[in-house]
Amino acid sequence: MNWITPTIILTIFMSLTLSIFQPHHAKKNLMLLFLISLIPINSLLNNNELTLSLMPLITMPTENINISFTLDTLSTLFTPIALFITWSIIEFSTWYMTTDPNNHKFTKYLLMFLITMLVIITANNMYQLFIGWEGVGIMSFLLIGWWYGRQDANTAALQAIIYNRIGDIGLIMATAWLMTSSSINMQELMTQHETINIVPMMGLLAAATGKSAQFSLHPWLPSAMEGPTPVSALLHSSTMVVAGVFLLIRLHPMMHNNTTIMTLCLLLGATTTVFAAAAATTHSDIKKIIALSTTSQLGLMMTMVGLNQPTLAFLHMITHSFFKATLFLCSGSYIHNLNNEQDIRMMGGLSKTMPMTSSFMTIANFSLMGMPFLSGFYSKDTIIETLMNSHTNSWVMLITMIATILSACYSTKIMLTTMTGYPRTHHNTHNETKDIVNPLIRLVLASILMGALMKASTLQITTMTTMPKSIKLMALIATMAGIMLSKDTFYMTLHLSPKKLNKQSLMFNQMAFFNVPHRTITMITLKISQKMSTELMDLWTMENWGPKGLSNTLTHTIHLSTQQKNMVKNYMTVFTSSMILILIISLI
Incomplete structure (x- = not known):
């Protein structure tokens, strides 16, 4: 059984990659892969774990980064579920998107979405998990903004990626911290859970808040409904939004104390x-x-x-x-x-x-x-x-x-x-x-x-x-x-x-969560930036350090080197009076 399971997981990844090039076969391939992925469940369900690692890609003094898959209860159970749901959704989308001229491209995007989610599920180190994490974000951006001719779809896609980037800062911080102080390998992290600092844990919580749309970073999820319905179904069931909670479940031994x-x-x-x-x-x-x-x-x-x-x-x-x-x-x-x-x-x-x-x-x-x-x-x-x-x-x-x-x-x-x-x-x-x-x-x-x-x-x-x-x-x-x-x-x-729907009644416009970050904060930021660029730069900097500042600096030097005070009337008066005096003296 030890060699069957890695073979199965690699077969699934290879077949999914091939399906991208043959989207019309995607439905049958996914059905087959779902049935294949059921095989390792029995042997790996009772908390057994199997790890499959390749040669190191990047060798560092403290860490070797390599492609490494882990098959434990979480990944062996969730892989067939993700495959089953994607299989059903792709079959549904052949009918739903039948009039779309790019429906093959749409299927490819859905398959890419699935592959990036499987990378997250089976990742055995933080580096690989991060690749899947970002991949899911990019694919959600492309799929939510599928009907890019609509302004709302573009806005929703941008919202999804920006909110997720806020959360991703936490994951990047946690990975960097773990890389310098502990390890990015999952097994090593689990064994060192007593010594891990609160900072990477806060980072993981921030990452899950962004990806799983928890309170404060949630507005992108209702907006993501601008994408086609099959996208919404895949996004909300077995990919993307569950990735954040999945991350916390996977690294729970690190946090539970x-x-x-x-x-x-x-x-x-x-x-x-x-x-x-x-x-x-x-x-x-x-x-x-x-x-x-x-x-x-x-x-x-x-x-x-x-x-x-x-x-x-x-x-x-x-x-x-x-x-x-x-x-x-x-x-x-x-x-x-x-x-x-x-x-x-x-x-x-x-x-x-x-x-x-x-x-x-x-x-x-x-x-x-x-x-x-x-x-x-x-x-x-x-x-x-x-x-x-x-x-x-x-x-x-x-x-x-x-x-x-x-x-x-x-x-x-x-x-x-x-x-x-x-x-x-x-x-x-x-x-x-x-x-x-x-x-x-x-x-x-x-x-x-x-x-x-x-x-x-x-x-x-x-x-x-x-x-x-x-x-x-x-x-x-x-x-x-x-x-x-x-x-x-x-x-x-x-x-x-x-009655005509009052926009403000939508749970106080989702408790002002739409207006505050998307309207008020952006407008305040824009006005502050404008004032800084015009008033601060032009009026203060240019006047103090530009022509006015230059003339103020030079005035003292002029006063030191000469008695002239730049007063024309005084010069003319002194000149005329001295000329008259010279004339009088010469005539005497």
């Missing part, structure tokens, strides 16, 4: 969860609601990392990947059907015209809420139980429960608004062909079964504490409360006359 970092993770995660869930309830764009729901779920994963439960965070990451990909693809099917209409208030009655998509959407939403025996239940329920049974601050518990209620709220809102009632816009009804239905069936089956499969594996370790029935049922109670609240609100507001 440091209470400061763990508390920061906990507070950051809890704040993100409740804030994004609250923002999602105020939106009416279907893709933005689902995007903010991703931010909320990532906050939940971050909370688990902060609670010293990285395995639970990873479990939620896996289950979330499937139902989030399903949600996005279903929304893409709706949007295409309604002539690119994304406002849920303009949808309605879709359960009649698109029954299969609506069924899949309902199952995925229930999974997101944590309905019993769907995959989301196995991770979300366990997370809430663990939180309730832990010695942590009650504020985090309270707002995580509020976030659970809100997540049930916006999920129910999507279902009631889009599927029930009567159509509110002109339908361009298409048949739900196999290109749409097949990937969705696969993803929905995974959304139903994956939780139970993971429960059978070593990933889910439920809390062994005996607990009161109220705490055991807490997650379910919160979910039911959210559903009832959303249903009542929907039926109360259904008969009201439609």
Whole structure:
């Protein structure tokens, strides 16, 4: 088995690279690679680890940098998931992007996105991880700005790359620190976890905040919805946004003894969860609601990392990947059907015209809420139980429960608004062909079964504490409360006359997060720069050191060398008076 696994991982990378040159074969190749990647799971699941290293590329006095793959529980489990989801999304995009003249190029970009994510997953040193990290950032920039003729798409792509660069500063700092003081090899880092300084840990937290769109660096994620729907599905399920949390899970042994970092993770995660869930309830764009729901779920994963439960965070990451990909693809099917209409208030009655998509959407939403025996239940329920049974601050518990209620709220809102009632816009009804239905069936089956499969594996370790029935049922109670609240609100507001949406009401414009960094700060910076260039440079520098300064400097020298004071009247008076005096003397 020792030689089979490295062969498999190299086969996967080689085949993916070849698929880029033959995008029309990508779907079949990905299906084959997914089946191949299932082989090493059995031998490597029980915390065994296999490392595959090549010759050093760069030799340094303290560090040898080489290409090195690691296959442990995290990478062997997540590789087939990434392949499976990309396979489904690429099959869906053959239908979704069929009218696009560059659809082969689009497939190549998606495959490149997958390869860079696999580099992150299997990297055995910080240097290699950084290559994958940057690759994911570049590909997200290209894919979000795919329709580059639209101003919004360009702005969103720039937003994604700039916010990520802010986070990347942290990763670069952490890598540089580790390279000088410890090691950039994963195994060596794990063994030296007692001695590592807080600075690289803060860097890793900053990197995860940027990439996984945690509170303060989150505005790029809703904006990223300007890209095509298959991009949103891939970006939000198994690539890009989970890379930040994946980094923290992978390097968790390095951080778990440091209470400061763990508390920061906990507070950051809890704040993100409740804030994004609250923002999602105020939106009416279907893709933005689902995007903010991703931010909320990532906050939940971050909370688990902060609670010293990285395995639970990873479990939620896996289950979330499937139902989030399903949600996005279903929304893409709706949007295409309604002539690119994304406002849920303009949808309605879709359960009649698109029954299969609506069924899949309902199952995925229930999974997101944590309905019993769907995959989301196995991770979300366990997370809430663990939180309730832990010695942590009650504020985090309270707002995580509020976030659970809100997540049930916006999920129910999507279902009631889009599927029930009567159509509110002109339908361009298409048949739900196999290109749409097949990937969705696969993803929905995974959304139903994956939780139970993971429960059978070593990933889910439920809390062994005996607990009161109220705490055991807490997650379910919160979910039911959210559903009832959303249903009542929907039926109360259904008969009201439609109002024009007030832009400021979108969770205070996402709590002023759009206006402050993108408008106020930029305008202040621009004005300060303008004043510095005009007033400081021209008026102060030029006057003090330019012509005026030169003349002021020369005046003293002139006064020293001559009695002339540059006063013409005085000169003329002295000259005339002296001439008259000479004339008088000469005449006498």
